[in-house]
Amino acid sequence: MQSGSVGFVxxxxxxxxxxxxxxxxARIADYELCYETYGSLNAARDNAVLICHALNASHHVAGRYxxxxxxxxxxxxxxxxxxxxxxxxxxxxxxxxxGSCFGSTGPMSTSPTTGRPYxxxxxxxxxxxxxxxxxxxxxxxxxxxxxAVMGGSLGAMQALSWTIQYPERIGHCVxxxxxxxxxxxxxxxxxxxxxxxxxxxxxxxxxxxxxxxxPKAGLRVARMIGHITYLSDDAMAEKFGRSLRTxxxxxxxxxxxxxxxxxxxxGDKFSEYFDANTYLLITRALDYFDPAAAHGNDLSExxxxxxxxxxxxxxxxxxxxxxxxxxxxxxxxxDNRRDVSYAExxxxxxxxxxxxxxxxYHALVRAYFDGVFERL
Amino acid sequence: MQSGSVGFVxxxxxxxxxxxxxxxxARIADYELCYETYGSLNAARDNAVLICHALNASHHVAGRYxxxxxxxxxxxxxxxxxxxxxxxxxxxxxxxxxGSCFGSTGPMSTSPTTGRPYxxxxxxxxxxxxxxxxxxxxxxxxxxxxxAVMGGSLGAMQALSWTIQYPERIGHCVxxxxxxxxxxxxxxxxxxxxxxxxxxxxxxxxxxxxxxxxPKAGLRVARMIGHITYLSDDAMAEKFGRSLRTxxxxxxxxxxxxxxxxxxxxGDKFSEYFDANTYLLITRALDYFDPAAAHGNDLSExxxxxxxxxxxxxxxxxxxxxxxxxxxxxxxxxDNRRDVSYAExxxxxxxxxxxxxxxxYHALVRAYFDGVFERL
Numbered sequence: 172m173q174s175g176s177v178g179f180v181x182x183x184x185x186x187x188x189x190x191x192x193x194x195x196x197a198r199i200a201d202y203e204l205c206y207e208t209y210g211s212l213n214a215a216r217d218n219a220v221l222i223c224h225a226l227n228a229s230h231h232v233a234g235r236y237x238x239x240x241x242x243x244x245x246x247x248x249x250x251x252x253x254x255x256x257x258x259x260x261x262x263x264x265x266x267x268x269x270g271s272c273f274g275s276t277g278p279m280s281t282s283p284t285t286g287r288p289y290x291x292x293x294x295x296x297x298x299x300x301x302x303x304x305x306x307x308x309x310x311x312x313x314x315x316x317x318x319a320v321m322g323g324s325l326g327a328m329q330a331l332s333w334t335i336q337y338p339e340r341i342g343h344c345v346x347x348x349x350x351x352x353x354x355x356x357x358x359x360x361x362x363x364x365x366x367x368x369x370x371x372x373x374x375x376x377x378x379x380x381x382x383x384x385x386p387k388a389g390l391r392v393a394r395m396i397g398h399i400t401y402l403s404d405d406a407m408a409e410k411f412g413r414s415l416r417t418x419x420x421x422x423x424x425x426x427x428x429x430x431x432x433x434x435x436x437x438g439d440k441f442s443e444y445f446d447a448n449t450y451l452l453i454t455r456a457l458d459y460f461d462p463a464a465a466h467g468n469d470l471s472e473x474x475x476x477x478x479x480x481x482x483x484x485x486x487x488x489x490x491x492x493x494x495x496x497x498x499x500x501x502x503x504x505x506d507n508r509r510d511v512s513y514a515e516x517x518x519x520x521x522x523x524x525x526x527x528x529x530x531x532y533h534a535l536v537r538a539y540f541d542g543v544f545e546r547l
Numbered sequence: 548m549q550s551g552s553v554g555f556v557x558x559x560x561x562x563x564x565x566x567x568x569x570x571x572x573a574r575i576a577d578y579e580l581c582y583e584t585y586g587s588l589n590a591a592r593d594n595a596v597l598i599c600h601a602l603n604a605s606h607h608v609a610g611r612y613x614x615x616x617x618x619x620x621x622x623x624x625x626x627x628x629x630x631x632x633x634x635x636x637x638x639x640x641x642x643x644x645x646g647s648c649f650g651s652t653g654p655m656s657t658s659p660t661t662g663r664p665y666x667x668x669x670x671x672x673x674x675x676x677x678x679x680x681x682x683x684x685x686x687x688x689x690x691x692x693x694x695a696v697m698g699g700s701l702g703a704m705q706a707l708s709w710t711i712q713y714p715e716r717i718g719h720c721v722x723x724x725x726x727x728x729x730x731x732x733x734x735x736x737x738x739x740x741x742x743x744x745x746x747x748x749x750x751x752x753x754x755x756x757x758x759x760x761x762p763k764a765g766l767r768v769a770r771m772i773g774h775i776t777y778l779s780d781d782a783m784a785e786k787f788g789r790s791l792r793t794x795x796x797x798x799x800x801x802x803x804x805x806x807x808x809x810x811x812x813x814g815d816k817f818s819e820y821f822d823a824n825t826y827l828l829i830t831r832a833l834d835y836f837d838p839a840a841a842h843g844n845d846l847s848e849x850x851x852x853x854x855x856x857x858x859x860x861x862x863x864x865x866x867x868x869x870x871x872x873x874x875x876x877x878x879x880x881x882d883n884r885r886d887v888s889y890a891e892x893x894x895x896x897x898x899x900x901x902x903x904x905x906x907x908y909h910a911l912v913r914a915y916f917d918g919v920f921e922r923l
Contacts, residue, residue: 355784
């Protein structure tokens with residue numbers, strides 16, 4: 172099968188005037204969501220697939236922008252004509268979540284109350300809030316029910332939450348590299364990343380926009396920490412080992428090891444485009460996600476309402492959200508006699524594997540989507 | 548067997564006037580080493596045991612100070628009368644390494660050249676440099692040969708290096724929670740910690756002493772990162788889980804989770820007493836340690852000169868320096884037909900396990916030391 176890119180795409184935006192009540196009790200008076208679509212909604216309106224993004228991604232899932240052709244969508248290898256999520260059959264939607272920094276309303280946006288950027292006053296949003304906002308977008312696009320909601324990592328949490336919050340509106344949940352809740356270690360890494368941002372003097376308590384600065388140094392450290400947790404020890408050993416960029420030790424603190432150079436570069440790049448308040452907010456949404464908590468920590472009970480069919484995929488070398496965590500979800504679904512396919516892909520790349528085009532992984536997702544309509 | 552503390556101890560200090568040549572090519576003109584001793588050197592002068600410290604510890608291995616009784620030695624559970632390293636039989640020495648911040652000459656010390664603190668001008672020292680300095684201390688104490696040199700983590704690297712640098716001067720090498728070289732992931736964590744310190748505006752390029760400030764925020768983040776890597780995921784789950792300190796989510800960035808509170812407290816405490824330049828320097832010494840590098844990355848060749856007997860201990864849940872890394876050393880020693888005892892302790896605490904008094908681990912070290920004289 173010939174597979175290709177969706178080609179040039181154009182982001183769209185939709186404004187919502189009805190206030191959105193949040194899990195925190197706060198409300199967002201009105202807001203905008205940026206999104207992209209690929210493929211066409213069929214007449215029955217039953218071929219829509221929602222792709223949810225993780226920490227640092229956006230609505231730009233596939234394709235390129237005509238004016239910035241280097242900006243390829245973050246899951247371009249997964250979504251396109253002939254790709255595992257085939258845009259010749261599916262109408263695929265990517266949406267930038269509330270609180271993010273790629274066009275949807277977030278901390279950088281102007282607060283209608285003050286006329287200045289929200290900054291620190293932007294409310295902490297949750298996975299459940301995002302799903303609610305996504306459901307409203309679906310309403311406006313005339314999609315009563317998604318053929319599938321899909322995501323990796325934090326995106327997979329949203330897909331899972333769809334099955335609990337809107338069980339009648341989702342046919343299939345495709346959850347990749349997921350955990351049903353962060354571990355203490357996961358939370359710890361998030362908290363250190365936030366500490367780095369909070370202690371950057373350019374953070375100004377979150378209201379840095381008016382100061383003409385951004386807390387780049389803090390964001391850089393935060394990203395470096397995060398990046399380590401996305402890669403496996405083995406993948407880093409394979410990619411960098413102890414290779415030096417200098418002929419020998421320089422007895423200083425420059426980027427002597429290749430791995431230092433790589434991480435610093437990633438951190439620098441990230442700090443150029445990502446918003447620090449968004450980083451705080453999205454890591455907190457990660458910390459808070461825990462659907463079992465409202466059910467006495469019983470995940471099976473939390474998933475009792477789910478009606479969707481499930482594909483759950485984990486990666487052996489993912490030490491951030493290990494296969495064990497996926498298996499907790501699979502077990503809870505089986506307790507509820509849900510239809511669930513589960514695969515543990517023997518891949519060396521760690522958590523990041525969900526973004527890579529491992530052929531077994533992609534073949535599996537392709538095969539699953541091939542059968543989506545038969546089992547809607 | 549009744550076991551106890553060595554009781555009140557008094558640190559000592561020794562000044563060295565002969566310059567010490569370093570691996571970097573730099574020299575330290577004259578310097579001081581702080582040390583403590585427990586037990587008595589016997590007439591044959593063959594019962595001395597050197598204990599080497601890791602990143603954040605010091606010469607204060609055992610006992611208490613009369614004026615600061617809360618400051619218990621960092622390996623007090625291991626060293627004392629009736630303890631695994633029994634001070635009724637052994638003359639035990641703890642020494643603060645060059646470049647550290649607990650009394651030995653380091654970045655906080657006054658440079659004889661400038662009359663001001665060394666700060667950034669203090670040279671980067673290596674594990675090999677520390678061993679050289681320790682050997683000089685041994686000379687001055689009249690110890691030609693140690694019955695054993697022992698350490699955990701970075702301390703174990705020094706013990707291992709003794710067997711290569713001074714093969715005739717060490718009877719037994721007791722290396723706990725060791726690796727023969729840092730992995731790319733290990734280096735990455737160190738580099739992020741250093742990035743946090745370097746980006747603290749109170750760092751002033753390392754010359755903060757004269758500014759009346761210390762880069763506490765950076766040091767705090769560095770310590771938080773380090774701390775996560777010392778504990779296992781399971782140990783953190785067991786100790787903290789997702790327990791909240793608040794009745795419910797507060798939708799903010801305070802220390803809501805117990806694990807956040809713990810980590811922040813540890814970071815704060817550390818930043819009160821540890822020197823940032825020392826943190827940089829010691830993490831670099833960790834990065835650089837790689838005895839195989841000078842032998843075409845052949846660890847067996849690197850250890851060919853060793854004459855000591857070995858006890859190597861690893862802990863199953865140590866993901867920083869995993870048992871696999873210890874096994875590399877054991878294999879290299881067996882290649883050289885060295886006498887090596889190896890134990891993998893099934894302990895849940897991660898890298899930090901080497902400091903805890905797991906009964907199987909302590910029984911093993913005790914049994915090994917019981918037989919030290921028979922196999923000297």
